[in-house]
Amino acid sequence: MSLPKACIFDLDGVIVDTVPAHYTAWKAMADEVGVPFDEKENENLKGVSRFDSMKHILSLGNIEKSDEEIQAYTERKNSIYVDIISSMTPSDILPGVIDFIDTLEANDIAIAIGSASKNTPQILKCVGLDKVFKVIVDGNQITKSKPNPEVFLKGAERLGFQPKECVVLEDAISGVKAAKDGGMKCIGVGSPEVLSQADIVVDDLTNVDIDFLKALYSNEELHQA
Numbered sequence: 001m002s003l004p005k006a007c008i009f010d011l012d013g014v015i016v017d018t019v020p021a022h023y024t025a026w027k028a029m030a031d032e033v034g035v036p037f038d039e040k041e042n043e044n045l046k047g048v049s050r051f052d053s054m055k056h057i058l059s060l061g062n063i064e065k066s067d068e069e070i071q072a073y074t075e076r077k078n079s080i081y082v083d084i085i086s087s088m089t090p091s092d093i094l095p096g097v098i099d100f101i102d103t104l105e106a107n108d109i110a111i112a113i114g115s116a117s118k119n120t121p122q123i124l125k126c127v128g129l130d131k132v133f134k135v136i137v138d139g140n141q142i143t144k145s146k147p148n149p150e151v152f153l154k155g156a157e158r159l160g161f162q163p164k165e166c167v168v169l170e171d172a173i174s175g176v177k178a179a180k181d182g183g184m185k186c187i188g189v190g191s192p193e194v195l196s197q198a199d200i201v202v203d204d205l206t207n208v209d210i211d212f213l214k215a216l217y218s219n220e221e222l223h224q225a
Helices: 019-033 039-043 050-060 067-085 097-106 120-126 150-159 173-181 210-218
Strands: 006-009 110-114 135-137 166-170 185-189 200-202
Touching (some): 006 150, 019 039, 019 050, 067 120, 097 110, 110 150, 120 135, 135 150, 150 173, 166 173, 185 210
Parallel strands (some): 006 110, 006 166, 166 185, 185 200
16 A cells, blocks of 8 residues: 555644643633643643543642532633634644645545544634545544544544554644554654654644655655655
């Protein structure tokens, strides 16, 4: 197989940069419970469900809360987050994304979204990509968050392909692990030091093209784009 049959995109950090919005919202919750929280700690929440993210923040301060209290925190966090992302436009799409999607479509490679975010439909609509992806699997449709591979395995299944026929594009450690545990190739988007489990890591999708995908599947030497 010289090319994948499908590419499954994470949303946050791959197609759009929602990290600052997430950080602002989670920082507000951390401040509320009196737990120190910075951008580095925010990295640990990438690809993780809201509930588990809030549990992680509480654990930083050895704080115990009931499930109902945790749920209330996540709802407040999401309200702050939604207020921020509601102003997103197509200009917020990250570099290289549109050209790469066009290239995949021109080569009959199916595309899907595999995101833990329950706000995926709203974000895609805001940036004008809500009609682009054949399959969208998000936090509303899964029971296990990354690093469990459920979101990507469901994406592959709905596209009608085996995991080995799919490439995942991810910016989070938990997402890379989910892709690899699910039996898929993975292109990391971000820092090679952070995403060391990915097959290859790129700064963004600007230089990811068909030749890049062919090299990924033929085990040729890959160079960071």
